[in-house]
Amino acid sequence: MNAQFDSIQVAESNSTADGLSKNLQESLHRAQQYAEENELDFTGSIPPTEAWSLVEQGYAVLVDVRTNEERKFVGYVPESIHVAWATGTSFNRNPRFLKELDSKVGKDKTILLLCRSGKRSALAATAAYSAGFAQVYNVLEGFEGDLNEQQQRNQQNGWRTHQLPWLQD
Secondary structure, X not given: OHHHHHHHHHHHHXXXXXXXXXXXXXXXXXXHHHHHHOOOOOOEEEOHHHHHHHHHOOOOEEEEOOOHHHHHHHXXXXXXXXXXXXXOOOOEEOOOHHHHHHHXXXXXXXXXXXXXXXXXXXXHHHXXXXXXXXXXXXXXXXXXXXXXXXXXXXXXXXXXXXXXXXXXX
16 A cells, blocks of 8 residues: 555645645645554545545545435535445445446545545545545544534534535425
């Protein structure tokens, strides 16, 4: 995996000329360091605010891997693409996930995966990285964040607590 990281770092240094700001480049580098330190089997993990900066400036694609039901009843990020990692209320693994991700986004993009808490998106990132998606990142904290002491989400971290854009139909 280190050879993969080396090629990503070279791509990042070249991308500064293409307009990737130093701050965004540093965000990706920190995400990759996080992956190395935690022995992750994908490119890296990135905090929600940094993920949004990358999406907002057009340097990454945000892919929501939650179920249709979660998106409908809890909310979603308006600029996100939906490719469910699991489906239905029983969370059955989507056997078409990698094919759908490839057809909707492509393997050549920088992809940020978002789920409820950052756990399913990490599993999806591992599968995508193994399938040849070289620039796939997990969004830490997820959309709703971790459970607090009262077993409630949306209280201590997550996309929504950072006041990042989201909608609910």
